[in-house]
Amino acid sequence: ATVTFSEDNSRVRAELPTGESVEVLLYGATVISWKDASGDEKLWLSDAAKLDGSRAVRGGIPVVFPVFSTAPDHPQTKDLPQHGFARTSRWEFLGKSTSESLVGKAANEPTVKLDFGLSSAAPGLDPKASAHWPFKFNLIYSVTLNQRSLTTSIVAANDDSAPFDCQVLMHTYLRVKDITNVEITGLASAPYFDKVDSANPHKTQPAEPAAATITGETDRVYTPAGDVTVAEGGVPRYRVTRENFGNVVVWNPWADKARAIPDFEPKHGFRNMLCVEPGAVAGWQSVESGDAFEGAQTITLLD
Numbered sequence: 085a086t087v088t089f090s091e092d093n094s095r096v097r098a099e100l101p102t103g104e105s106v107e108v109l110l111y112g113a114t115v116i117s118w119k120d121a122s123g124d125e126k127l128w129l130s131d132a133a134k135l136d137g138s139r140a141v142r143g144g145i146p147v148v149f150p151v152f153s154t155a156p157d158h159p160q161t162k163d164l165p166q167h168g169f170a171r172t173s174r175w176e177f178l179g180k181s182t183s184e185s186l187v188g189k190a191a192n193e194p195t196v197k198l199d200f201g202l203s204s205a206a207p208g209l210d211p212k213a214s215a216h217w218p219f220k221f222n223l224i225y226s227v228t229l230n231q232r233s234l235t236t237s238i239v240a241a242n243d244d245s246a247p248f249d250c251q252v253l254m255h256t257y258l259r260v261k262d263i264t265n266v267e268i269t270g271l272a273s274a275p276y277f278d279k280v281d282s283a284n285p286h287k288t289q290p291a292e293p294a295a296a297t298i299t300g301e302t303d304r305v306y307t308p309a310g311d312v313t314v315a316e317g318g319v320p321r322y323r324v325t326r327e328n329f330g331n332v333v334v335w336n337p338w339a340d341k342a343r344a345i346p347d348f349e350p351k352h353g354f355r356n357m358l359c360v361e362p363g364a365v366a367g368w369q370s371v372e373s374g375d376a377f378e379g380a381q382t383i384t385l386l387d
């Protein structure tokens with residue numbers, strides 16, 4: 085695999101010998117592109133996304149840590165910005181591993197893993213972190229590209245003498261051809277928290293139909309039992325599997341909300357994206373001193 089830095093050192097790109105590629109912006113360690121061998125893009129990235137470090141990237145896969153949304157009632161994180169500071173900090177590139185060095189991979193199966201780090205002592209840390217979240221921590225984020233899948237995994241270590249609470253989520257913007265043809269399986273019978281129905285947020289997805297569709301603004305924190313699969317027009321496209329992530333946020337802003345988000349372009353782009361966001365965001369992960377929280381998602385291409 086070849087790994088190259090952009091001229092301005094803002095991003096790193098890895099390409100397998102078979103042509104698949106992934107591109108990661110050091111700002112937020114945000115995956116901003118994932119292409120298959122034919123060059124077909126799998127992630128949605130807003131045309132107005134800021135890639136210069138002036139704000140969190142609208143699209144790709146931003147990393148959410150240590151708070152999902154905002155948590156005004158949670159003393160440790162109440163003053164942090166929405167979705168925390170991992171997505172607004174500049175991470176360090178720690179290096180790559182390729183199929184030759186990855187244990188357990190057959191030599192004929194190309195793969196590349198890129199590692200990124202962010203700690204409480206990092207020069208690129210968003211100042212809001214040190215101001216509002218005083219813990220010593222160390223994050224390692226790994227992006228592994230295989231021919232038919234992408235895995236992103238995180239280790240959030242507590243280097244402090246006190247325990248801390250955190251929430252972790254991978255805010256994946258999947259690219260779809262037409263949201264009105266999307267069917268999501270794996271959510272049937274799952275409990276969820278409906279963020280667009282504040283009067284009555286605690287719900288359960290019906291057992292039937294087996295596939296959920298998106299017909300308007302959707303912002304739900306699901307607790308599904310297993311994998312979530314995204315199909316379009318009856319053709320399975322993405323399978324999302326999780327390790328140690330109990331939740332999956334399903335988000336689509338739809339027309340009105342997209343219009344209200346300044347860096348969401350084109351405005352009709354909501355038709356071409358679906359956020360399927362694995363994470364641990366219902367309640368808190370308490371990480372003891374010297375301990376770590378680990379979680380991962382794998383997105384497998386099915387079409």
Ligand code: BG6
Nearest residue numbers: 166167255279303304333335361
């Ligand atoms: C989702 C949240 O994960 O992220 C939504 O559930 C939120 O409520 C969306 O609107 C986008 O957040 P942001 O901060 O990137 O605009």
